[in-house]
Amino acid sequence: MQSAVKENSMVSPYFLFFLIHGSQVGISVLNFQSRISKGAGQDAWVSVLAVGLSLNLIFFMMLHIMKHASNGDIISFHTDTFGKWIGGLLNLAMTFTFLVAGLLVSHSFIELLQVWVFDGIPSWEFALLICLLSYYIVSGGFRILAGISFWGVVIPSFLMLSSLYLFHYREVSYLMPIFNHGITEYFISAKASATMFFGFETALVYFPFIKNGSRATKWGHFGLLCTTLVYVVITLVTFMFFTQGKLKILTWPTLTMIKIIAFPFLERFEFIFIFTWLFVILPVICIYLWSAVRTVKLTFPKLKPTYVLFFFICCYFFYSSILEDIYYTKLLINMIRYNGFIFLFGYIPLLFIISLMKVLIKNRKQQSNS
Amino acid sequence: MFFRKRPKQLNKINYETKESSILELLEKAKQSSDFETFSPVEKNAFLSISYYKTLVDMDLFNRIFLKNLKEKLASIKNLADLKSIVPIDSILITQDVKEVEKGLYHGAAVIHLHNNLQECALVGLSDPRLGKREVNETENEFSVIGPKIGFIEDLSTNLHLLRSQLITSDLIFEEFEVGTRSKTKVVVAHLSGVTNPDYVQTARQRIQDLDIDVLYDNSQLEELISDYSTTPFPLFINTERVDRTIYSLIRGNVVILTDNSCYALIGPAALMNFFSTPEDFYLPWVVASFFRIIRIFGMLFSIFVTSFYVAILTYHFEIVPKDLLGPIIFSRANVPFPPVVEVLFLEITIELLREAGARLPTKIGQTLGIVGGIVIGQATVQAALTSNILLILVALGALSSFTTPIYKMSNTVRLLRYPFILLAAIWGGFGIYIGVIFLVTHLLRLKSLGSPYLLPLSPYRKGGLSNTFIRKNDFHKEKRNKFLRALSRKRFNPITNKDPEEGLNSE
Numbered sequence: 019m020q021s022a023v024k025e026n027s028m029v030s031p032y033f034l035f036f037l038i039h040g041s042q043v044g045i046s047v048l049n050f051q052s053r054i055s056k057g058a059g060q061d062a063w064v065s066v067l068a069v070g071l072s073l074n075l076i077f078f079m080m081l082h083i084m085k086h087a088s089n090g091d092i093i094s095f096h097t098d099t100f101g102k103w104i105g106g107l108l109n110l111a112m113t114f115t116f117l118v119a120g121l122l123v124s125h126s127f128i129e130l131l132q133v134w135v136f137d138g139i140p141s142w143e144f145a146l147l148i149c150l151l152s153y154y155i156v157s158g159g160f161r162i163l164a165g166i167s168f169w170g171v172v173i174p175s176f177l178m179l180s181s182l183y184l185f186h187y188r189e190v191s192y193l194m195p196i197f198n199h200g201i202t203e204y205f206i207s208a209k210a211s212a213t214m215f216f217g218f219e220t221a222l223v224y225f226p227f228i229k230n231g232s233r234a235t236k237w238g239h240f241g242l243l244c245t246t247l248v249y250v251v252i253t254l255v256t257f258m259f260f261t262q263g264k265l266k267i268l269t270w271p272t273l274t275m276i277k278i279i280a281f282p283f284l285e286r287f288e289f290i291f292i293f294t295w296l297f298v299i300l301p302v303i304c305i306y307l308w309s310a311v312r313t314v315k316l317t318f319p320k321l322k323p324t325y326v327l328f329f330f331i332c333c334y335f336f337y338s339s340i341l342e343d344i345y346y347t348k349l350l351i352n353m354i355r356y357n358g359f360i361f362l363f364g365y366i367p368l369l370f371i372i373s374l375m376k377v378l379i380k381n382r383k384q385q386s387n388s
Numbered sequence: 389m390f391f392r393k394r395p396k397q398l399n400k401i402n403y404e405t406k407e408s409s410i411l412e413l414l415e416k417a418k419q420s421s422d423f424e425t426f427s428p429v430e431k432n433a434f435l436s437i438s439y440y441k442t443l444v445d446m447d448l449f450n451r452i453f454l455k456n457l458k459e460k461l462a463s464i465k466n467l468a469d470l471k472s473i474v475p476i477d478s479i480l481i482t483q484d485v486k487e488v489e490k491g492l493y494h495g496a497a498v499i500h501l502h503n504n505l506q507e508c509a510l511v512g513l514s515d516p517r518l519g520k521r522e523v524n525e526t527e528n529e530f531s532v533i534g535p536k537i538g539f540i541e542d543l544s545t546n547l548h549l550l551r552s553q554l555i556t557s558d559l560i561f562e563e564f565e566v567g568t569r570s571k572t573k574v575v576v577a578h579l580s581g582v583t584n585p586d587y588v589q590t591a592r593q594r595i596q597d598l599d600i601d602v603l604y605d606n607s608q609l610e611e612l613i614s615d616y617s618t619t620p621f622p623l624f625i626n627t628e629r630v631d632r633t634i635y636s637l638i639r640g641n642v643v644i645l646t647d648n649s650c651y652a653l654i655g656p657a658a659l660m661n662f663f664s665t666p667e668d669f670y671l672p673w674v675v676a677s678f679f680r681i682i683r684i685f686g687m688l689f690s691i692f693v694t695s696f697y698v699a700i701l702t703y704h705f706e707i708v709p710k711d712l713l714g715p716i717i718f719s720r721a722n723v724p725f726p727p728v729v730e731v732l733f734l735e736i737t738i739e740l741l742r743e744a745g746a747r748l749p750t751k752i753g754q755t756l757g758i759v760g761g762i763v764i765g766q767a768t769v770q771a772a773l774t775s776n777i778l779l780i781l782v783a784l785g786a787l788s789s790f791t792t793p794i795y796k797m798s799n800t801v802r803l804l805r806y807p808f809i810l811l812a813a814i815w816g817g818f819g820i821y822i823g824v825i826f827l828v829t830h831l832l833r834l835k836s837l838g839s840p841y842l843l844p845l846s847p848y849r850k851g852g853l854s855n856t857f858i859r860k861n862d863f864h865k866e867k868r869n870k871f872l873r874a875l876s877r878k879r880f881n882p883i884t885n886k887d888p889e890e891g892l893n894s895e
Contacts, residue, residue, distance in 0.1 A: 165846050290707075293818055
């Protein structure tokens, strides 16, 4: 059960930046604007910023939890604190959360492809391709995963240049008046925007794979800040591009915005954008899958990880290819919204308090002993 | 992955027949027509000489060895006397059958006295240059500027070429014997104090563990000792240029040379090393960097151009602007095939031309190129089998695949096109991107002598970008790249300009 991470499967500290940033940015960047504008309207970018910055606090709590676990991850923390059975159950629940989150990403990407690019290709073909790719990546181990999330951040980063192009069409007055919303409205926007920050909770599982964990934390914070910055920029660009009324009826505001970009040799830039987005979503799916497999592997040491991965991949394939109806996507979204919200803003602070208490008790014992 | 791996049983069987005594060995060798045994004296023959005519330097044998032997024949009492009689330094007296067998095949003459059949003397008379070419101009890795010396099929010459350029005792050659039947000499060269011992140890270990009968060429060794054999990518740089080899040694690579092979293997290799040539270092660095970027662009262009054509014309013609769509439609108006058939037809034609050109003698090959390139290309367009625009794209793609300096890598680039064309035909642009991610993952998995193949880009090491895409100014190369984990990083101290500020020429 105690499997310490070997030196040769570890990655350099700066990979934490790419892992965290790569696992956060997923499909919801393409459609979050209309959801968040329901609350604070043109001021919703403040909520995005606030949620993003609050995550640094959550990350700090996560680091504290992992520091006081025997193996340096949440799996061992669970079993340390709650014993073998309850801890194991909690681990399984966490696996399920990760799996559903990963599934949602692949499911909605397939939906996106069918809406925007190919209406004639059945979804099982896309599901098969994505499943094969994720199997190939995840079975390669953590170093491959880190490499893919590196390229998954570096290659699509040129897409950010399109916001410069869109900046020409800005209408600053759309952002006016500033700060004329109540606290509850900001809170509604914040709640809606929290979904797109999910993903970095997987760091609880893979953190022992980072070399010099304590020095790597700054990279983690940078990753979170970078995500926040990107989201705020996208929100601002969108709000300056569309009026609030128009934004309410759009399903994919980012893509609608991208459609305006054209070059002399390329008329529909959004095709390139959507395909390149595969580079963005694959690290998310693979990190979730890998974390799920790792959790199962450490909880049930007798199961062979390859079989577990294969089983998960099969589940993904069947869910995405058979349950095509929009109802099932909604189901996933709702699950993620509640699960992720409770996990990040309820469960992790709870664990943080528990680990703080553990440290206090330990210190008191040591004092009474000496 | 679903089957448990059975532990491999290593069996130490020798595949050759073994002789137990020297006499038996000589008897068996006599079956060959080129083996000769004779006695230099007619009467009372008390000693005989045996050798392979085809391996011995006959000039040396007749003029020095036999002449001296016959003059002082009478003074020979035992084999040790030979050392004072024959003025050849490599004389070995042995009773070991294996030693004798090895000596015979390396061009030694075996002398034994008739009264003592257990012992014999081996006189080295080999002619290592017999049958080897003299010309050593680089033929496949050509450069306009710079030395044109290349390796030839003789190991000692190749080692000489290395030794004469690196005047240092740090240059270490370790020799191994590979092949149960060919007994080919393999040399692992490295700079001690510079090359990371891990790489040397890995190479050494893999060569020692090899079990093979005949080693034909270094490129065969490359496949046998590479980390992953099921990949289209070459995991070692395969070069015939001496300057490239020297440069790699200085950087901290391991070089593997094989007898009978005019190529050196350089490892650990990274993907981007394949796109630099020695000529980069003989040109001004600005120009050289431009050329290197052109080469990398050429590789990408060559892989993706036709697959994008297929994807766009099959699925995404919306992304082509209206003004450009006109010419494409006009050129394709009479073509009866879907884009993928059209592309495969032309790509395979080009591939046939290349293969035919490579197999034919040079002069016919050139004629064929002209016939193929101009006549077939023009005729297919007129016959409406392909469109004009595609012909341009395919020709450009083929051209740019040849810009890759290492032949093995340019083959890989050409091969990679086909999966992308097929993926583009089935799933359009999405298929291409799926292929790209497969490719990236595959490259991430590859390792060369245990070091990642995408270094220094991923995992990113300091200076990775500047080392990959530009050729740095020589004055900025005083330190070795970190990613090769060399033992010492300092190469030299760059001197600063000491010219007087106000000379005659400044005003």
